[in-house]
Amino acid sequence: xxxxxxxxxxxxxxxxxxxxxxxxxxxxxxxxxxxxxxxxxxxxxxxxxxxxxxxxxxxxxxxxxxxxxxxxxxxxxxxxxxxxxxxxxxxxxxxxxxxxxxxxxxxxxxxxxxxxxxxxxxxxxxxxxxxxxxxxxxxxxxxxxxxxxxxxxxxxxxxxxxxxxxxxxxxxxxxxxxxxxxxxxxxxxxxxxxxxxxxxxxxx
Amino acid sequence: xxxxxxxxxxxxxxxxxxxxxxxxxxxxxxxxxxxxxxxxxxxxxxxxxxxxxxxxxxxxxxxxxxxxxxxxxxxxxxxxxxxxxxxxxxxxxxxxxxxxxxxxxxxxxxxxxxxxxxxxxxxxxxxxxxxxxxxxxxxxxxxxxxxxxxxxxxxxxxxxxxxxxxxxxxxxxxxxxxxxxxxxxxxxxxxxxxxxxxxxxxxx
Amino acid sequence: xxxxxxxxxxxxxxxxxxxxxxxxxxxxxxxxxxxxxxxxxxxxxxxxxxxxxxxxxxxxxxxxxxxxxxxxxxxxxxxxxxxxxxxxxxxxxxxxxxxxxxxxxxxxxxxxxxxxxxxxxxxxxxxxxxxxxxxxxxxxxxxxxxxxxxxxxxxxxxxxxxxxxxxxxxxxxxxxxxxxxxxxxxxxxxxxxxxxxxxxxxxx
Amino acid sequence: xxxxxxxxxxxxxxxxxxxxxxxxxxxxxxxxxxxxxxxxxxxxxxxxxxxxxxxxxxxxxxxxxxxxxxxxxxxxxxxxxxxxxxxxxxxxxxxxxxxxxxxxxxxxxxxxxxxxxxxxxxxxxxxxxxxxxxxxxxxxxxxxxxxxxxxxxxxxxxxxxxxxxxxxxxxxxxxxxxxxxxxxxxxxxxxxxxxxxxxxxxxx
DNA sequence: AATGAATGAGCATTCATTCAT
DNA sequence: AATGAATGAATGCTCATTCAT
Numbered sequence: 001x002x003x004x005x006x007x008x009x010x011x012x013x014x015x016x017x018x019x020x021x022x023x024x025x026x027x028x029x030x031x032x033x034x035x036x037x038x039x040x041x042x043x044x045x046x047x048x049x050x051x052x053x054x055x056x057x058x059x060x061x062x063x064x065x066x067x068x069x070x071x072x073x074x075x076x077x078x079x080x081x082x083x084x085x086x087x088x089x090x091x092x093x094x095x096x097x098x099x100x101x102x103x104x105x106x107x108x109x110x111x112x113x114x115x116x117x118x119x120x121x122x123x124x125x126x127x128x129x130x131x132x133x134x135x136x137x138x139x140x141x142x143x144x145x146x147x148x149x150x151x152x153x154x155x156x157x158x159x160x161x162x163x164x165x166x167x168x169x170x171x172x173x174x175x176x177x178x179x180x181x182x183x184x185x186x187x188x189x190x191x192x193x194x195x196x197x198x199x200x201x202x203x204x
Numbered sequence: 205x206x207x208x209x210x211x212x213x214x215x216x217x218x219x220x221x222x223x224x225x226x227x228x229x230x231x232x233x234x235x236x237x238x239x240x241x242x243x244x245x246x247x248x249x250x251x252x253x254x255x256x257x258x259x260x261x262x263x264x265x266x267x268x269x270x271x272x273x274x275x276x277x278x279x280x281x282x283x284x285x286x287x288x289x290x291x292x293x294x295x296x297x298x299x300x301x302x303x304x305x306x307x308x309x310x311x312x313x314x315x316x317x318x319x320x321x322x323x324x325x326x327x328x329x330x331x332x333x334x335x336x337x338x339x340x341x342x343x344x345x346x347x348x349x350x351x352x353x354x355x356x357x358x359x360x361x362x363x364x365x366x367x368x369x370x371x372x373x374x375x376x377x378x379x380x381x382x383x384x385x386x387x388x389x390x391x392x393x394x395x396x397x398x399x400x401x402x403x404x405x406x407x408x
Numbered sequence: 409x410x411x412x413x414x415x416x417x418x419x420x421x422x423x424x425x426x427x428x429x430x431x432x433x434x435x436x437x438x439x440x441x442x443x444x445x446x447x448x449x450x451x452x453x454x455x456x457x458x459x460x461x462x463x464x465x466x467x468x469x470x471x472x473x474x475x476x477x478x479x480x481x482x483x484x485x486x487x488x489x490x491x492x493x494x495x496x497x498x499x500x501x502x503x504x505x506x507x508x509x510x511x512x513x514x515x516x517x518x519x520x521x522x523x524x525x526x527x528x529x530x531x532x533x534x535x536x537x538x539x540x541x542x543x544x545x546x547x548x549x550x551x552x553x554x555x556x557x558x559x560x561x562x563x564x565x566x567x568x569x570x571x572x573x574x575x576x577x578x579x580x581x582x583x584x585x586x587x588x589x590x591x592x593x594x595x596x597x598x599x600x601x602x603x604x605x606x607x608x609x610x611x612x
Numbered sequence: 613x614x615x616x617x618x619x620x621x622x623x624x625x626x627x628x629x630x631x632x633x634x635x636x637x638x639x640x641x642x643x644x645x646x647x648x649x650x651x652x653x654x655x656x657x658x659x660x661x662x663x664x665x666x667x668x669x670x671x672x673x674x675x676x677x678x679x680x681x682x683x684x685x686x687x688x689x690x691x692x693x694x695x696x697x698x699x700x701x702x703x704x705x706x707x708x709x710x711x712x713x714x715x716x717x718x719x720x721x722x723x724x725x726x727x728x729x730x731x732x733x734x735x736x737x738x739x740x741x742x743x744x745x746x747x748x749x750x751x752x753x754x755x756x757x758x759x760x761x762x763x764x765x766x767x768x769x770x771x772x773x774x775x776x777x778x779x780x781x782x783x784x785x786x787x788x789x790x791x792x793x794x795x796x797x798x799x800x801x802x803x804x805x806x807x808x809x810x811x812x813x814x815x816x
Numbered sequence: 817a818a819t820g821a822a823t824g825a826g827c828a829t830t831c832a833t834t835c836a837t
Numbered sequence: 838a839a840t841g842a843a844t845g846a847a848t849g850c851t852c853a854t855t856c857a858t
Contacts, residue, residue: 163363567775
C-alpha cells in the first residue's frame with residue numbers, strides 16, 4: 001500500500017469519525033463523509049466494501065491499536081492492582097484525547113444496525129479477555145479475593161469504566177475524564193482486593 | 205381516559221415491546237406494531253404523537269412503574285447496604301421476568317435516534333437520583349466510605365448492574381440473571397464499604 | 409378488488425406503456441411512471457412488488473388477454489389455413505390498434521434485464537403452443553405438408569410475423585401493419601400447404 | 613494502423629464478445645472487458661470512442677466480414693433458389709461456429725441502448741439489401757412468384773432465419789443449428805417459388 | 817373513535833470516463 | 838502509447854404519517 005493510498009484510507013476513517021460525532025450516526029451519509037475526507041463518493045468504495053465497512057473499520061482500527069498499546073503498557077508492571085490502575089487511566093486518557101472518537105464509540109456506534117454491532121463485538125472480546133487476564137492474575141498472586149467470578153468481575157470492571165466514559169461524553173458541561181480515574185480505581189480496587197492493611201484505594 | 209382507551213394504549217405499548225424484541229429496533233415498523241396490537245396504523249396516532257412517542261412511552265411507563273416499586277421496597281429497610289442488595293435483586297429480577305422488555309431496554313432502545321435517547325435520559329435520571337440517595341445515606345450513616353464521589357459512585361453502581369444485565373441479554377446460552385446478584389453485590393459492597401470486621405460481601 | 413383499486417392498477421400499467429414507448433426502457437424511471445399514472449411513487453409499490461413486476465405485468469396482462477381472444481376467435485373456423493390467416497390478422501390488428509404497446513412489446517421489453525426476459529418467456533410459450541396446435545391440426549387434416557417439423561415451422565411462422573411487426577414499429581414513415589397481412593399470409597400459406605390447384609395464397 | 617495497434621483493437625473486440633456472452637450485456641463492464649483483453653481500462657479509450665463504440669464495432673466488424681463472405685459465396689451460383697439455400701446455410705454455420713458471437717448478436721446486443729440499436733441497424737441494412745437482391749433476381753428469372761412484395765418477403769426470410777437462430781441460442785439442450793437449414797429452406801422455397809413440378813423443397 | 821390507502825422524502829452504490837503520471 | 842486511481846451523476850424502494858371516509 002503506497003503512502004498516498006494509506007493516506008486516503010486514513011482520511012476517510014477520520015472524516016467518518018468527525019461526521020458521525022458531529023451529525024450523529026443516522027445523519028452520516030456517505031456523501032457527507034466523502035466531502036469531509038476531500039474525496040469523491042466513489043473513492044470511498046475503492047477503500048471500503050460499503051458504508052458498513054467504514055464504520056466497522058473505525059472500531060477495529062482504533063480498538064486494535066488501543067489493545068496493542070494497552071498490552072505493551074501493562075507489561076511494565078507485575079502488580080495486578082497497578083495494571084487495573086493503568087487500564088483505567090489509559091482507557092480514559094485515550095478517549096479524552098479524541099472527543100469525536102469517544103462520542104462515536106460510546107454513543108453513535110451503539111445505534112448501528114445489528115450486523116455492525118455483531119462485527120464490532122469481535123474486537124471487543126479481545127478487550128474483555130485482557131481484563132479477565134488481569135483479574136485471573138490478581139487472584140493467582142493473592143492480591144485479589146479468591147472467590148471472584150471471572151466473567152462477572154470483568155463485567156463490573158468494564159461496565160464501570162464504560163458508564164463513566166459515557167456519562168462524560170454526554171455531559172453538558174465539560175470536565176476531565178482522566179481526572180475521574182483515581183476515584184474509579186479506588187472503587188474497583190476495594191471491590192477486587194483482599195482487605196489489606198490499607199493500601200487499597202491509595203491513588204498515588 | 206376511558207377503560208377502553210386505556211386498553212388500546214397499553215395494547216400498543218405491549219405490542220411495541222414484543223415486536224421490537226422479536227424483530228429488532230430497525231425492523232419494528234409502525235405497521236407491524238399496529239398489527240400486533242390489533243389496531244389500524246392510524247389508530248396509533250390517536251394515542252401517541254408519533255412512533256418516537258411510542259418508544260419513549262415504553263421506557264417511561266416501565267421505568268416509572270419500576271422506580272415506584274423500588275422506592276416502596278427500599279423503605280422496608282434502613283440499612284444502606286441492604287438497600288444496595290435489594291436494588292440489584294429487583295433490577296435483575298424485573299428484567300429476568302420480562303425477557304422481551306429486557307431486550308428492548310438493554311439493546312434495542314439504545315439503537316434509537318438521538319432525540320429518543322435524549323428523552324429516555326429523563327426517566328433514567330430518577331433512577332440515578334435513587335442510587336445517589338442510597339450512597340449519600342450510606343456515607344451519612346458511616347457505613348460507606350466518606351471519600352466516595354456521589355456521581356461517580358452512582359456511575360460505577362449503575363454501570364456494573366447495567367453491563368451484567370446487557371451481557372445476560374446478549375448471551376447465547378441462557379442462564380439466570382438473578383443468580384448473578386450476590387456476586388455483583390459482593391463486589392459493590394466491597395467497593396463501597398469501610399473495611400469491616402468481615403461481613404461485607406456476605407450475601408445471606 | 410374494488411373498482412378504485414382495479415383502476416389504479418390499470419392506470420399504472422397504461423402509464424408504464426406510455427412512458428416506456430415515449431422515453432424508452434432505459435429512461436422509464438419509477439418517478440416518471442408514477443407521475444404519468446397520477447399517483448405517488450409509493451403507490452406503485454402497493455400494486456406491484458417492484459419495477460420489474462410492473463414491466464412483466466404489462467406483458468402478462470396484454471399477452472394473456474390476447475391469447476384468450478385469439479383462441480376464442482380461432483374457434484370460429486375449422487380450416488387450419490383460415491386459422492393462420494386469422495392469427496396474422498389479429499396479431500397485426502392488435503398491435504396496430506395500440507402503437508405504444510407495440511413499441512414496448514417489439515422493442516423496449518427486449519432491452520430489459522435477463523430476469524424480466526426470462527419471466528416474459530412464460531406467457532410467450534402459450535402463444536408458441538397455439539401456433540404449433542394449428543400446424544399440427546393442418547397436417548392432420550391433410551391441408552399442410554406432412555413433413556413439416558412442428559417446432560421449426562412454428563419458429564418460421566412466428567419469426568415472420570414478429571419481424572414484420574418489428575419493421576413496422578421501427579419504420580420512419582407510417583403505414584398500415586394490417587395491410588401487410590394478406591402478403592404475409594400468402595407467403596406462409598405457400599410455405600405450409602401441399603401444392604394445390606391454385607387457391608393457396610388467395611387472400612380472400 | 614500498426615500491427616501492434618491492430619492487435620489491441622481486435623483483442624478488445626474479441627474480449628468484449630467473450631465477456632458479454634459469458635456475463636450478459638448488463639454485466640459487461642468496461643473494467644471486465646479491459647481485463648479480459650489484457651489492457652488497462654484507459655487503453656480501450658485509445659482505440660474506441662466509448663463503450664458504445666466497442667459494442668457497435670463488434671457488430672460492424674462481424675457483419676461486414678460476414679456480408680463480404682456471403683456475397684462472394686453467392687457468386688458461385690446463378691440459381692436464386694440455390695442462393696437462398698446458401699444464405700441459410702452460411703448464416704447458420706457462421707453462428708454455430710462461434711457460439712459466443714451468436715449469443716451476443718441474437719440476445720445480448722438487442723438489450724442495448726436505443727442509440728446502439730440504431731447504429732447497429734446500418735450494417736444490417738446491407739444484409740437486408742442482399743436478401744432483397746436475391747428475391748428480386750428470383751422474380752426476374754421467373755423462379756419466384758411475381759406478386760412477391762420485396763420488402764415484406766425479405767422480412768419473412770430474415771425473420772424466419774433470425775427466429776430459428778434465436779431459439780437455437782436460447783435452447784436449454786444443445787442441438788445443431790446448421791441441421792435446421794434444410795427444413796427452413798424447404799419452407800422458404802415453398803413460400804417463394806412458383807408451383808413447380810416438384811423440386812421445391814428438395815434439400816439435395 | 818377508527819380505519820388503511822395514499823403519500824413522498826431520503827440515500828447507498830455502480831461504473832463509464834478522465835487525466836496525471 | 839499506456840496506465841489505473843479517481844470521479845460523480847443517477848435511481849429504486851421503504852415506511853412514518855396523513856386524512857377522507
